[in-house]
Amino acid sequence: MRDAFHEDLDKISDQLVTMTTMVATALERATAALLEGDRTVAESVIAADDDIDTLRREIDDLAVDLLARQQPVATDLRMVVTAMHMSSDIERMGDLARHIAKVARMAAPNLAVPDDMRPIIAEMAAVGQRLVKATGDAISSKDVYAAVEIGRIDDAMDELHKKVFTTLLDNWQHGMEAGVNATLLSRYYERFGDHAVAVADRIVYLVTGRYGNPDEGLSRDAH
């Protein structure tokens, strides 16, 4: 049986995973609003971001309450502090989904991105879904290899981000407004990925005590 401290910590971990599922929904719906020019869906994503923010505050309150009641030290203390940092990153992912929805809303019922940019945006959104799913799984499992995999998935996001700029700078025919939208949207999806990586880095640090690829750390330990 888990002691009271670890039961509370499990609860915080579960709430963080819940946050990632809310963020996954927000990103999916924001992208749908964007690609379909659907103002109603965009509005609903913007409104629902409050729920993510509220859950983040609840997690932080739980964490502070846990620190006050249980006075953890060493690794236990680090886990609580890390949970607070994670809630901050995941909340920010939700904000970025809201930003995407705002670009969709501004253009609706027209489309914010021209046809030849849609496949790249759709792919960025798909990578974003993989990232937020992997983030929830890594928080749940505390598996450093799952966490490191997040960095590899994010490499695909960075490549797509570069592809957007190549597309923009290579004889763009859709005018400045569509160009500004594509620039901002690409930045939002890319930052979404960065925050997933930040959560992953925290998991790696928590489990291994160092930043970066745990294999490098493990091989150093083996010699």
Next chain:
Amino acid sequence: MRDAFHEDLDKISDQLVTMTTMVATALERATAALLEGDRTVAESVIAADDDIDTLRREIDDLAVDLLARQQPVATDLRMVVTAMHMSSDIERMGDLARHIAKVARMAAPNLAVPDDMRPIIAEMAAVGQRLVKATGDAISSKDVYAAVEIGRIDDAMDELHKKVFTTLLDNWQHGMEAGVNATLLSRYYERFGDHAVAVADRIVYLVTGRYGNPDEGLSRDAH
């Protein structure tokens, strides 16, 4: 004489203020690199960001160490947790200065922004300086009114951000690359301001126990 806990907390607060002065320098130099097309200055800003990141880790370690040794509760605990959140926001302000320097480096020795955009960027940088200075002062003084003033200064940043988009969408003659640069730079300065506001909001919450304008809170309290 201060007790050990408050001496340690003062030290953390001093380090946070030091971070804001490092960030102020980074923003000033990044903007100079941008407006003068100076690659060397841009490189130095990018390299110096490591020092800000290192100081942030030191502050977080100090905070965790303080939690472990002193086991604070109630307001004392909140203050330590708040300091960790602030270090995160101020580090991010440093990252944004680095992003600005990267745009400068990419274009150097040419200029990343055309002549008619320079005054707006220079003004955003000046507002950014006021914001980071006010952030350091508010951390030092824990004065909620100083913190609220940060929100007012940031309104000027938001206006400039809108002005950039108006300029971009109103018969822009400088091509897509300059347009992409202006879009990203404006976003970086605007986000810089948002993080200053986030620090300010934390100070207001710490002192008053509620978010938002303390006058509204105070007037509610008076009735």
